[in-house]
Amino acid sequence: MKIRLVLLAFLTLSVAPVMESVAADNRAGRVALVIGNAKYPDAEAPLKEPINDAREFADELKRSGFDVEIGENLTGEAMRRALDKMYGRIKPGSVALIFFSGYGVQSARQSYMIPVDAQIWTEPDVRRDGFSLETVLGEINSRGAGVKVALLDASRRNPFERRFRSFSAGLAPVIAPSGTLVMYSAALSSVVSDNGTDHSLFVSELLKEIRVPGLMAEETLNRTRVDVTRASRSEQVPWISSSLAEDFSFIPGQTAQNTTPVAIAKPREDIKPREDIVPPAAKPPVAAVPAKEPAPVAAVDVAKPAPSAAASVAAAPAEPIRDEARIALALADDPTVKTLNGKLAENPDDAGALYRRGQVYASKGAYTLAIKDFDAAIRLNPKDVEAFNNRCWARTVIGELAAALKDCNEALRLRPNFVDALDSRGLVNLKSGASKNAIADFDAALKINPQLTSSLFGRGLAKQRIGATAEGELDINNAKAMDPNIVKEFASYGVQ
Structure with missing residues (x-):
């Protein structure tokens, strides 16, 4: 952002x-x-x-x-x-x-x-x-x-x-x-x-x-x-x-000249993002999220082949090339990693330090190292819902989809309607080619947080894959308007 x-x-x-x-x-x-x-x-x-x-x-x-x-x-x-x-x-x-x-x-x-x-x-x-x-x-x-x-x-x-x-x-x-x-x-x-x-x-x-x-x-x-x-x-x-009630000028002592008035958005209790503020040339507002409850999402059999070769290519693009060894070497000098390494040297069973180091690794692209830390955090605390969700996401990025799905399902069992895990499981389903399941997960996440850009963009891709081209294009354009880097982010996950 x-x-x-x-x-x-x-x-x-x-x-x-x-x-x-x-x-x-x-x-x-x-x-x-x-x-x-x-x-x-x-x-x-x-x-x-x-x-x-x-x-x-x-x-x-x-x-x-x-x-x-x-x-x-x-x-x-x-x-x-x-x-x-x-x-x-x-x-x-x-x-x-x-x-x-x-x-x-x-x-x-x-x-x-x-x-x-x-x-x-x-x-x-x-x-x-x-x-x-x-x-x-x-x-x-x-x-x-x-x-x-x-x-x-x-x-x-x-x-x-x-x-x-x-x-x-x-x-x-x-x-x-x-x-x-x-x-x-x-x-x-x-x-x-x-x-x-x-x-x-x-x-x-x-x-x-x-x-x-x-x-x-x-x-x-x-x-x-x-x-x-x-x-x-x-x-x-x-x-x-x-909510100004009087005139004010940045340059003191100035009086207003005859100028063309422009409408100002007045704050109000029911204000909604992007209302009354975007001039005609700007991008359209985000479409409303469906109000009805999403249908239950069945587990995805990721081992099952896609219906066709074309669908398989569209649903599961080639994983991006990652040089995790180079990333890990660079992270050795990261000040946050150094601090967490010191804590873990004193106490190898510091679950909080393991989880946070895993987050740093994942944010920098060292997903294998991140997964190892999340593994250790979960062994120490089998009810660590955030660790399950983040391990799901990291495994999804590197293509371990069956294991990722299990992690997301466990996170949602521990915390039903956990928006982070719904968003992560949507990504699992998207990469697996289970577009309808992906849409259901992203719908559920957007019902909780209508401004969750990753779910909006992911839903747009999934809709396009099931043939709802216009609806998918709207979601994608709105997500790109909210975050111009969202396309690059999904490409780093191996999704295009």
């Missing part, structure tokens, strides 16, 4: 002539916290954009009269101190702004900003180590900020996602206090591919529009959304939500 920046700008509103507006800005004050997090140990390489974007944005805010604090590669404790310091600078009627560029994670329909030292292995870890946008906005509001603006460039594919496969991609809608303006760099529950440059498209276009005199903040962000959508050919469509 490509995650980008979070900006919270709390701005006092100008309400009369220009001189009164400037005076109000000076009395209330403009405070900003700008954070760029790039060096995450769990990522394969540092992010290129956050530090440069944070520095340039901070400079622009200073020119606009903000009292700016900037932080780079902040740990959880450092982020907590920076936020507390910002809270202390807020006065009644202040403008408060937070900019965050780095990795963000959606969990339980909330968006979390992730510090560089977060240890995320299960979903509760997100709430423990991450910083909820809703919580931050609520705290700023309680300090009396007049206008609250949050800009998040955090819709990146993150390195934690496959550790617990039920995570939704991208960010979630925010329930914010009144007087708040929020913008994400991409649509809800979608991610953006890294463009490989030193600055993000979102921040580059945002800075251009902020520098345009005479614009109110809502129009500045709407123009940014249009610019990004056009420049990306609708591959990236930022999301906006506003």
